[in-house]
Amino acid sequence: MRCVLIVGDGMADLPIERLGYRTPLEAADPAHFHGIASGGVSGLLDPVAPGIAAGSDIAHLTILGQDPAASYTGRGPLEAAGAGIDLRHGELAFRCNLARVDGTGTVIDPRVSISETDGEAVECAIDGMRLRGARGVKLCFWHTGGFKGILILRGVDQSCKSWGQMPRAGAVLCSLSRVEREREAAGVLDEFVRGAKDTLSGLGLKGVDRDGGECRCNAIIPWGGGSAAALKQFSSIFGLRGACVSGTALIKGICRLSGFKVCNVEGATGDLNTDVQAKAEAALRAIGGHDFVLVHVQGADEASHDGNMDGKVSIIKRMNGMVGAIRGGLDGGDSCLMIIADHTTSTECREHTADPVPLSIEAPNLIRDGVDRYSEREAMKGALGRVSGRLVMPIFTELAKGGCLGGGELYQRIVNGETRLIRDPRLRL
C-alpha cells in the first residue's frame, strides 16, 4: 500500500463576504480534492485538539505521531534542521526574520526579502560580530532565502531561549527585548538585535517587501529559539518508511529529525510561486521507494497572513493541478490518499484560528460516505465525524491496509486510552 498525505498549510478558512460567504476552498472548487472526498470518507479534523489555534509546528508534530509536550523545544531548532544545520549541546537556534524598522526601533515591515548575494554579505557580517555583554558567545547566521534566516548561539545561557514571538508590524524591538530581558535575565539577544541593526544599516541593504516594493532592510529579528529537539523515528512509530516533499524549512526539519527522506525539489519555494508540478513529480518519484509521502504546500497560509484572498484561491487552484497529477500517477490500485489542512488561517483576521479543518481519505474498498466535495462545510457531514490530530496516522494506516474505521490496533489503543481517561472518576472530566 502506498500512502500520500497532502497538507495545504493554513488552507482552511471561514466564509468571506466578498466571496458570497464562501470560503476560499469553496470558491476555488478544486475538482481533484473533491475526487478524494467522493472516493472515500471525510470528517472534521482538530489538528491538535478542539479549541487550539495551532501553529504549523505543533500541528505537524501531532499529526506525524510525535508528542509535542515532550519533544518541542521551539521553532528555531526545527527550522535549523530543515536547513541542514545540526545543533549540538549548549547551542540555541532561532528562526530570524529580515525586517525594516524605523529610527525608534518600531517594526515597519517584519518580512523583507533580500537577494542571495546580500544574504551572503549579512552572513559574513553577523558571523564576525562580537557581543560585549556575553564574551564567550559565538554567533552564526544563515540566510535561508527571502526574508528568512537562522541564528545559532554557541555557549549561551539557555535562559534566553524563550525570547521572541513571530514578529509583527508595530512591535518595538527594544521594548520587546527589554521586557523579555527582565523576565529571562538574558540580554544577549537584546545586544544582538541592536548590533545587527547597526551592521545591516552599514551594509545599505535594499530588499523587497511583501507587496513587491523596494525598501530598506535594516534589522534581524530572532524568534522561536530553543535547543536541539529529539524526535521519535516515524518508522518505529508506524512501521512506515516516510519521504517528504516541501519547500518549507520547518516541515523539512520535523521530517528530517523524525527520519524521513527529505526530497529537495527545485522550484519548491514555500511561497505562492512554488512549482506545484515539480512537487507532484517529486512525490511520485518518492512513493516508488517509500510507504508514505507527505506533500506539503505552504502558499495558502502565506496568502492568508497577507490578507490576500485572491492569492489564496489561486494557490488552491494550482494545488488542484498537483493533486490531479499525483492521483493520475498513482492510478488507483493499492494507493491511499489523504488531504487535510494543518490549521485554519482566516484571511480576514490574518491569523490562525481554532476552527477544525476538512479531512478526506480516498482508499480502495472503503464504504464511501457520500460526501463528494472537499470543503469545511461538506466535511461536517462525513463518516469520520470529528477527530484529533494524533488519530490521523492511525486512521490513515488502518484504512490503507484495507481495515475498517476504528479497527486498527494503534487506533484502538489511542481511543481506548482516551475512553479510560474520560471514565476515570479522579479526573472529573
Ligand SMILES: [Zn+2]
Ligand atoms: Zn501561518
